[in-house]
Amino acid sequence: MNLVELADPTHAQDVKLIRVKDELRAALAHGRREGRSVGLGPTMGYLHEGHLSLLRAARAECDLVVISLFVNPAQFGPGEDLDRYPRDEERDLRLAGEAGVDFVYAPPVAEVYPEGFASHVAVEGGLTEVLDGDPSRRGPEHFRGVTTVVAKLFNTVQPDVAYFGQKDAQQVAIIRRMVADLDIPVRIEVLPIVREADGLAMSSRNAYLDPRAREQATALSRALGAAEDAAAAEGLDAALDAARAELRAAGVEPEYLEARDAESLIPVAEPNGRPVLIAVAAQVGGARLIDNVLIQPSNPSTAES
Numbered sequence: 303m304n305l306v307e308l309a310d311p312t313h314a315q316d317v318k319l320i321r322v323k324d325e326l327r328a329a330l331a332h333g334r335r336e337g338r339s340v341g342l343g344p345t346m347g348y349l350h351e352g353h354l355s356l357l358r359a360a361r362a363e364c365d366l367v368v369i370s371l372f373v374n375p376a377q378f379g380p381g382e383d384l385d386r387y388p389r390d391e392e393r394d395l396r397l398a399g400e401a402g403v404d405f406v407y408a409p410p411v412a413e414v415y416p417e418g419f420a421s422h423v424a425v426e427g428g429l430t431e432v433l434d435g436d437p438s439r440r441g442p443e444h445f446r447g448v449t450t451v452v453a454k455l456f457n458t459v460q461p462d463v464a465y466f467g468q469k470d471a472q473q474v475a476i477i478r479r480m481v482a483d484l485d486i487p488v489r490i491e492v493l494p495i496v497r498e499a500d501g502l503a504m505s506s507r508n509a510y511l512d513p514r515a516r517e518q519a520t521a522l523s524r525a526l527g528a529a530e531d532a533a534a535a536e537g538l539d540a541a542l543d544a545a546r547a548e549l550r551a552a553g554v555e556p557e558y559l560e561a562r563d564a565e566s567l568i569p570v571a572e573p574n575g576r577p578v579l580i581a582v583a584a585q586v587g588g589a590r591l592i593d594n595v596l597i598q599p600s601n602p603s604t605a606e607s
């Protein structure tokens with residue numbers, strides 16, 4: 303691929319596409335020796351504004367910015383969309399260049415999982431065994447695939463900071479756990495959910511939505527908005543009821559809709575002074591969509607007044 307052809311004259315010529323981990327390590331070694339900080343944004347590509355928000359944060363805070371583009375087979379279940387997951391590397395390179403990324407790491411599957419590959423990183427217990435929805439389609443193996451590839455990326459890139467989206471709130475909780483448990487020297491930064499104008503959380507999988515499903519999909523963010531309003535006034539049960547009503551009105555059947563402690567993912571029935579995550583997943587048309595809202599503990603002095 304000729305990067306010069308893609309180049310936005312101001313930025314894209316600076317993007318270096320790398321497919322081999324040793325080359326990426328070598329490319330970063332010089333800057334690291336000079337004390338430059340490295341930021342990493344792991345993605346599966348088909349970039350949208352949600353991804354770009356991570357890259358812009360990395361650009362603002364780090365000297366060298368790396369993005370990975372890797373559709374990770376290990377995190378797809380047998381019935382999932384690995385083969386049809388949308389891909390457009392050329393466009394991703396252009397957008398990464400415009401966001402000021404220095405290195406795009408886009409390895410082939412065999413570079414990440416060479417023959418004989420037999421090791422995994424798994425966060426066990428309550429963080430990965432919940433919020434799975436239909437267990438025949440998705441379960442802890444999904445997150446084992448995520449933590450394995452993210453641990454590998456951390457080892458390859460050795461970032462000072464890694465950027466993730468609140469859109470995948472459970473993934474964030476799991477990666478924080480992994481980093482703490484395995485003493486991985488990286489700071490995790492979490493960026494807010496970027497939405498379309500009508501509220502739909504941006505996702506590469508939104509490409510699967512036909513016009514009818516695209517319209518229906520707006521019910522998820524509406525439901526979470528209703529939950530947020532009701533949570534403040536009437537508590538979490540009412541919040542979940544309000545969300546359920548919005549989904550039902552749009553004909554969307556959630557795989558799960560739950561209120562959980564944002565860090566431990568333990569179910570919470572009533573606000574307990576800690577942030578509560580209300581998370582939803584639903585199959586809408588051709589896409590399995592997830593979305594969530596964080597309910598911050600109310601300020602007691604405000605609540606009493």
Ligand code: AMP
Binds near residue numbers: 356497
């Ligand atoms: P993905 O390519 O879907 O694996 O996502 C890569 C990273 O981008 C993950 O950390 C996601 O949480 C984050 N991300 C995806 N969609 C959004 C969004 N709408 N807003 C913010 N971050 C997002």
